[in-house]
Amino acid sequence: MKLSECNIGFAITGSFCTFDKIKSQIKILKDEGADITPIFSFNTYNMDTRFTKAKDFTDEIKAITGKEGMSTIQQAETVGPNKLFDVLVIAPCTGNTAAKLANGITDTPVLMAAKAHLRNNLPLVISISTNDALGINLQNIGKLMVIKNIFFVPFGQDDYIKKPNSMIADVSRIGETIEAALENKQLQPVVVA
Numbered sequence: 001m002k003l004s005e006c007n008i009g010f011a012i013t014g015s016f017c018t019f020d021k022i023k024s025q026i027k028i029l030k031d032e033g034a035d036i037t038p039i040f041s042f043n044t045y046n047m048d049t050r051f052t053k054a055k056d057f058t059d060e061i062k063a064i065t066g067k068e069g070m071s072t073i074q075q076a077e078t079v080g081p082n083k084l085f086d087v088l089v090i091a092p093c094t095g096n097t098a099a100k101l102a103n104g105i106t107d108t109p110v111l112m113a114a115k116a117h118l119r120n121n122l123p124l125v126i127s128i129s130t131n132d133a134l135g136i137n138l139q140n141i142g143k144l145m146v147i148k149n150i151f152f153v154p155f156g157q158d159d160y161i162k163k164p165n166s167m168i169a170d171v172s173r174i175g176e177t178i179e180a181a182l183e184n185k186q187l188q189p190v191v192v193a
């Protein structure tokens with residue numbers, strides 16, 4: 001399936017420093033012709049941070065995608081029964097969301113959408129962005145990597161001197177990872193320098 005024919009659920013969690021880079025990638029996917037529905041975690045939707053005001057960011061994403069998107073668990077629940085997406089992307093995916101997903105917790109719109117989408121045997125793409133990827137969250141990333149239908153955007157250590165446990169995905173490869181995932185393949189190499 002080409003990106004231009006693709007219905008993408010694009011779920012955004014609270015790695016606020018990654019938001020600018022993610023915005024650019026959503027624009028690229030949109031320009032390719034993909035239909036994109038944003039899904040916001042509660043924290044993305046509500047938290048003002050030193051990086052951005054929540055409303056400014058969510059308004060920009062709504063403008064780029066042309067959709068209000070989903071910001072409640074009730075909205076996200078409809079992803080399953082209505083088979084809304086060909087692929088669901090979580091980008092950026094925080095350590096918090098990765099940990100919950102790996103352990104079957106479903107208490108945000110993003111986690112609800114992921115659970116609902118996976119039940120339909122459809123691909124879920126994760127773009128990790130967390131300071132504890134090689135710390136307490138390593139076990140959760142490992143758990144997710146071996147689950148059927150879960151694929152990772154290639155990721156690597158972003159600053160091994162100052163933040164030795166931190167890993168971040170190469171967000172410029174989200175499109176390629178989606179295309180591979182739609183063919184049931186993991187883009188390689190998945191761990192990059």
Ligand SMILES: Cc1cc2nc3c(=O)[nH]c(=O)nc-3n(C[C@H](O)[C@H](O)[C@H](O)COP(=O)(O)O)c2cc1C
Nearest residue numbers: 013014015016041043044049094095096097129130
């Ligand atoms: C300014 C700021 C930046 C953050 N950056 C990250 C990050 O890059 N990666 C991460 O895993 N958590 C980060 N966090 C912590 C998450 O926002 C926090 O764990 C939150 O509960 C995530 O919720 P969510 O996964 O439902 O969006 C950051 C928090 C703040 C306030």
